[in-house]
Amino acid sequence: MNAAKAVRAVMYWDGAGWAWMAFMPLVWIVLLGLVVWAVIHLVRGPSGAGSGGGSREAERRESPREILDRRFASGEIDAEAYSEAKKRLAEH
Structure with a gap:
C-alpha cells in the first residue's frame, strides 16, 4: 500500500466517512427531541395536569x-x- 492510499484510508475510513456524516445529524436531532420531551414531561408533571397542579381525583x-x-x-x-x-x- 502506498502512502497516499494509507492516508486516504485513515482519513476517510476507506470511503465509509460519508455514512457517519449523514448519520450524526440524525443522532443530534433525536437527542434534542429527547431533551425537549423530558423538559415538557417534567414541567407538566406525571398527571399531565399542566402548571395548574390538579390532582388525579379532580381529573376523574x-x-x-x-x-x-x-x-x-x-x-x-x-x-x-x-x-x-x-x-x-x-x-x-
Whole structure:
C-alpha cells in the first residue's frame, strides 16, 4: 500500500466517512427531541395536569348520576326533571 492510499484510508475510513456524516445529524436531532420531551414531561408533571397542579381525583370523569345530582343542586333542572332522569338512569 502506498502512502497516499494509507492516508486516504485513515482519513476517510476507506470511503465509509460519508455514512457517519449523514448519520450524526440524525443522532443530534433525536437527542434534542429527547431533551425537549423530558423538559415538557417534567414541567407538566406525571398527571399531565399542566402548571395548574390538579390532582388525579379532580381529573376523574363524573358519572351520569353525579352529573345529574350536580345539575339539580345548581338549579339547572327542576325536581320533576331530576326524578324522571333518575328513573331513566336506574333503568339502564
